[in-house]
Amino acid sequence: MQTILLVEDNEMNRDMLSRRLKRKGYEVVLAVDGQQGIDMCLQNPPALMLLDMSLPVKDGWQVAREMKATPALQHIPIIALTAHAMADDRQRALLAGCDDYDTKPVDLPRLLGKIAHLLGAAE
Amino acid sequence: MSNRDRIFRAYLDDQRQSLQAPLASVQAFTESLLEQDAISQSSELKADVKKIAKAAVTMTEMLASISGFAQDSQTELSRLRHDLRNAIGLVDGYGDMLLEDCDDEVAGDYIRQIRHQSRLFQGRLEQFNLGDDGKVASDPIAAIFKSFKRGIIRDDREHMAASILVVDDNDSSRDLLAHQLQRQNYMVIEAASGARCLEIMRSAEPDLVLLDLVMPDMNGYEVLQVIRADEALRRIPVVVVSGMQDEEGAVRCIDAGASDYLLKPVNGTLLRARIGASLEAKRWRDREREYLAELEKSQRFIRKIFGRYLSDEIVQRLLDDNDGLQLGGELRQVTILMADIRGFSALSQQLAPEQCVQLLNNYFAAMTEVIQRFRGTVDEFVGDGILVIFGAPLSDSDDCDRALACAVAMQLAVETVNERNRADNLPEITIGIGLNTGDVVAGNIGSELRSKYGVVGHNVNLTGRIESCTVGGQILAAPATIAASTVQVLAGRRISVSLKGMGDAVMLTEVLGVGIPYDLLLESAPEEWQSYKENISLTLSVMAGKKNGAKQFKVEVCARAGESLRVVSAEVLPVLADVSIEGFEVACYAKITEQLSGREYVLTLTSANTQLRSLLQMNSSRGR
Numbered sequence: 001m002q003t004i005l006l007v008e009d010n011e012m013n014r015d016m017l018s019r020r021l022k023r024k025g026y027e028v029v030l031a032v033d034g035q036q037g038i039d040m041c042l043q044n045p046p047a048l049m050l051l052d053m054s055l056p057v058k059d060g061w062q063v064a065r066e067m068k069a070t071p072a073l074q075h076i077p078i079i080a081l082t083a084h085a086m087a088d089d090r091q092r093a094l095l096a097g098c099d100d101y102d103t104k105p106v107d108l109p110r111l112l113g114k115i116a117h118l119l120g121a122a123e
Numbered sequence: 124m125s126n127r128d129r130i131f132r133a134y135l136d137d138q139r140q141s142l143q144a145p146l147a148s149v150q151a152f153t154e155s156l157l158e159q160d161a162i163s164q165s166s167e168l169k170a171d172v173k174k175i176a177k178a179a180v181t182m183t184e185m186l187a188s189i190s191g192f193a194q195d196s197q198t199e200l201s202r203l204r205h206d207l208r209n210a211i212g213l214v215d216g217y218g219d220m221l222l223e224d225c226d227d228e229v230a231g232d233y234i235r236q237i238r239h240q241s242r243l244f245q246g247r248l249e250q251f252n253l254g255d256d257g258k259v260a261s262d263p264i265a266a267i268f269k270s271f272k273r274g275i276i277r278d279d280r281e282h283m284a285a286s287i288l289v290v291d292d293n294d295s296s297r298d299l300l301a302h303q304l305q306r307q308n309y310m311v312i313e314a315a316s317g318a319r320c321l322e323i324m325r326s327a328e329p330d331l332v333l334l335d336l337v338m339p340d341m342n343g344y345e346v347l348q349v350i351r352a353d354e355a356l357r358r359i360p361v362v363v364v365s366g367m368q369d370e371e372g373a374v375r376c377i378d379a380g381a382s383d384y385l386l387k388p389v390n391g392t393l394l395r396a397r398i399g400a401s402l403e404a405k406r407w408r409d410r411e412r413e414y415l416a417e418l419e420k421s422q423r424f425i426r427k428i429f430g431r432y433l434s435d436e437i438v439q440r441l442l443d444d445n446d447g448l449q450l451g452g453e454l455r456q457v458t459i460l461m462a463d464i465r466g467f468s469a470l471s472q473q474l475a476p477e478q479c480v481q482l483l484n485n486y487f488a489a490m491t492e493v494i495q496r497f498r499g500t501v502d503e504f505v506g507d508g509i510l511v512i513f514g515a516p517l518s519d520s521d522d523c524d525r526a527l528a529c530a531v532a533m534q535l536a537v538e539t540v541n542e543r544n545r546a547d548n549l550p551e552i553t554i555g556i557g558l559n560t561g562d563v564v565a566g567n568i569g570s571e572l573r574s575k576y577g578v579v580g581h582n583v584n585l586t587g588r589i590e591s592c593t594v595g596g597q598i599l600a601a602p603a604t605i606a607a608s609t610v611q612v613l614a615g616r617r618i619s620v621s622l623k624g625m626g627d628a629v630m631l632t633e634v635l636g637v638g639i640p641y642d643l644l645l646e647s648a649p650e651e652w653q654s655y656k657e658n659i660s661l662t663l664s665v666m667a668g669k670k671n672g673a674k675q676f677k678v679e680v681c682a683r684a685g686e687s688l689r690v691v692s693a694e695v696l697p698v699l700a701d702v703s704i705e706g707f708e709v710a711c712y713a714k715i716t717e718q719l720s721g722r723e724y725v726l727t728l729t730s731a732n733t734q735l736r737s738l739l740q741m742n743s744s745r746g747r
Contacts, residue, residue: 012174013209016216023223054205083208084201105212105245108219 002119003027005046007037007063008081009055017050020108026115034058038066041073047119053082053093061096068097077118081106131194138251139189140310142207144284145240145247146186147308149179149214152233152240161227168225171217175237178213182244185210194253207248214241285402286310286327290320290346291335291364296387300333300364303391309398317341321349324356331401334381336365336372344379351380358408360401364389457514457578458526458560458604459586460499462490462533465553465595466712466730467507473550473709473732482549483507489540490533497529502577510586512578515565523560524610527634528641530556530598535643537596553595553686553729558634559586560603588622589631592699594714594727595686596645598634611638616717620699652682652689659738661690663702663713663726675705678726683739688726689719696724704735711735 004026008014018028029046031037034055041049049067053060060080067073080093083104093101100114153176162168185206192199218238222231287309291297294315301311312329314320317338324332336343343363350356360382365372373384382401385394464470464486471479490509494501498519499511511529514522533556541551561582585601593599605612615633622629636644658679665674676696682689696715704711709732717725731739 010209012178012213016174016213016220020216020220023220083205083212104208105215108216 001025001027002047003029003044004048004050004115005029005031005037005040006050007031007034007055007060008050008052009033010052013052017106024112034060034063037063038070038073041067041076042070045073045076047076048115049076049078050115051078051080051098053080053084053089061092064093064096064098079111079114079118132190135189135192136312138247139186142186142189142244142247142251143183143305143308144310145244146179146183147284148240149237149244150176150183150308152237153179156221156230156233156237159227159230159233161225161230168221171221171224175214175217175221178210178217182207182210192253196253200251200253204248204251208245211241211244211248214238284308284310285330285398286312287398288312288314288320288323288327288329288332290314290317290332290338292316292338293335296335300389300394303389303394304333304398307395307398317343317346320346321356324350324359329359330405331398332359332361333385333398334361334363336363336376344375347376347379347381358405358412360405362397362401453565454562455515455518455565455578456522456560456562457512457518457565457582458523458558458607459563459578459583460509460511460513460526460530460556460558461586461590462509462511462530462554462556463590463593464507465555465593467552469710469712469730470550470552471507478549481547482544482552485543485547485549486540486552489536489543493532493536494529497525497532499526499529508590510583512563512565515563515578521609523604523607524637524641526558526560527600527604527608527610527612528637528643530558530600530634531637531641531643531645534596534598534645555590555593555595556598557586557588557590557593557600558598558604559589559601560607561585561601585622589629592618592620592622592631594716595729598645599631600634602630602632605632610641613637613644618699618717652684654682655680658691662705663696663715664705665697666701666703666712676702678724680726680739686728686731687716688713688728688739690724690726691722692724693722698724701729702726704731707732707734709734 004021006014006018006021006028008017008030009032014030014032018030021028029040029044031040035058037049037051040046051060051063055063060082064078064080067076067078074097077099078097080096080098080101081104082089082093082101089103090101099118102111102114153172156162156172157169162172185203188199188203214237218234218241221234222238225231225234287304289297289300289304289311290313291300292315297313297315301313304311312323312327314323318341320332320334323329334343334346343365347361347363350359350361357380361380362383362385363373363376363381364385364387365376366387376384382404383397385397470482474482486507487504487509491501494509494511497513499513500515501509502512503510511526513526513529519525534554537552537554544551559582561580563578563580563582565578589599589601599618600612605614612632612634613636615635618631618633619628620631621627658681661678661680663676663678665676676692676694678690678692678696680688680690696718698715698718700715702713702715704713710730711728711732712730713726713728715724716727719725728735
């Protein structure tokens with residue numbers, strides 16, 4: 001079973017999205033802020049990171065840049081999740097090093113497609 | 124506040140309400156869900172439903188910040204949009220999981236409704252834009268409010284939030300009430316004076332008004348009086364909210380037309396109950412009014428469409444009968460009446476166009492009146508001809524009898540028409556009527572753009588041919604009509620004719636009158652034949668169609684009775700043929716109506732000019 005790390009500060013969103021992913025057969029571990037997300041990756045690298053971009057203290061853009069700058073972590077695919085829908089959000093996320101990008105509210109089938117695609121490519 | 128600001132405020136309020144409305148529906152559905160056994164018996168499902176409800180409440184609260192936006196609050200809006208997207212994702216996510224977990228049908232429906240409301244919300248959220256104020260119309264509150272209400276009706280008719288107008292000059296108590304109501308998911312508009320209250324009631328038509336009694340300028344009683352005097356406003360229930368603790372005041376308000384009375388400070392539960400009751404009562408009244416309006420509209424439409432063709436009685440019966448309006452094609456037995464002005468083509472050539480129209484109008488007006496009296500359906504006016512149906516769209520056992528009586532009454536009414544014509548300096552007319560009974564296809568015939576109720580079929584054509592055999596003042600009926608009649612028919616001559624498309628000869632009956640209950644008789648007692656001392660020679664041309672044919676006959680007129688001439692011919696004349704009488708400046712027409720004996724025939728004039736008339740007159744007087 002592949003592990004997805006969900007980095008999300010909102011408790012309800014965390015609960016909801018993690019449960020939905022578990023139902024689809026993924027193991028889901030949770031981080032409540034960016035730093036915790038990076039730390040967990042270092043301890044036990046997940047197969048993929050779902051990263052909310054608007055996190056307190058250390059935001060998603062920063063987390064993505066650090067991950068991709070760390071040799072031990074740069075192979076972990078990151079999907080940026082954002083509730084902003086600015087035209088350049090996607091561009092910014094990809095520039096920060098994210099491998100893909102999706103908007104909130106989450107369209108689960110679409111997100112699952114992106115996850116499967118990245119996990120397939122990582123194998 | 125500047126006008127621009129007012130418009131912008133109104134716009135923001137409208138946007139806030141339109142975003143809050145689907146959330147209110149989501150909350151309402153979660154409450155219904157929690158009442159379902161399938162949900163309430165599972166603590167996990169219950170918890171997820173409550174999370175949806177919580178998300179909806181949170182979003183509703185977030186939306187309150189909209190009212191504080193300025194036109195340059197782009198950052199705030201972006202932030203709000205972000206938070207709302209996050210939160211609505213919860214509604215979707217938990218909703219989807221509930222759908223997976225719960226196989227209860229009713230609960231499933233509620234959850235799908237929640238998902239629907241969520242999509243509605245997301246659509247509106249994407250639309251919401253601070254730059255949109257340019258679109259707002261000149262009376263912004265009313266315009267926005269109305270369009271908003273329409274939007275709600277379109278989107279989720281079943282869960283339309285009621286709109287309540289709160290009227291109070293005191294800002295804080297108005298705000299308090301507005302707040303209480305908003306929390307109960309009503310759409311709230313506010314007015315700070317009685318005058319503004321009436322203005323908004325007229326423009327925005329709220330579902331209910333909460334009216335403060337003590338206000339400067341125009342107090343609550345005065346507002347109530349205006350409302351009561353205005354039919355449109357009277358429909359909106361008014362609940363009076365007063366700080367005065369007296370029963371008499373309450374009675375006065377109810378007398379003045381208020382639906383209910385509440386005391387300040389307003390108890391939330393009581394408020395909800397009273398508003399609910401008043402709204403429910405209004406909903407029923409509205410529904411009833413809509414139904415009546417709809418009914419009246421369709422009745423007006425029917426009267427307008429059919430009024431020209433059908434008698435009032437038939438229109439009324441169509442309206443009373445639910446199935447009567449299905450006027451699709453169907454085979455029906457009817458009696459068909461066709462009437463024509465004899466020699467009209469020739470007549471019309473002698474008249475100026477406006478005279479011709481006047482003549483026809485005199486004629487049609489009199490005939491329509493008679494036809495309506497006998498409950499015939501005027502199917503068509505073609506030129507000078509009238510096609511009348513008895514037995515469609517509604518059939519009766521006496522269709523045939525009424526048709527016969529109508530024919531006689533029409534002939535009798537010609538005299539009235541002629542009186543009128545004489546007064547208008549128009550020529551006199553005579554008409555011929557053909558009657559036939561049989562099956563026709565009746566229904567709405569035509570295209571979608573232009574259709575009318577009518578009949579088609581062989582029997583219609585046959586009626587036309589029977590009618591063409593008549594002379595002025597005559598009624599000829601097909602055997603089927605005589606057979607179908609139950610009324611006593613005073614029959615004149617029987618005329619055997621061969622009609623195109625009929626094979627064997629048909630025996631037509633000349634109708635001279637009908638018995639009780641109609642008791643109508645043609646007055647034309649046959650005139651005595653008056654012989655001429657000297658025969659008058661005439662040349663007749665048999666007409667093929669309405670063009671003069673080649674075949675000519677020389678006849679000698681030996682006697683006259685009214686419009687009938689007894690003629691002797693060396694050759695055999697075609698009976699019932701139309702002929703033109705040659706040798707006159709203006710064309711004269713006649714019909715060979717009867718063969719009396721070997722070479723003697725009756726020629727009936729259908730159109731004679733003064734030249735011919737004076738010729739016949741001179742000779743006639745010589746004969747006396």
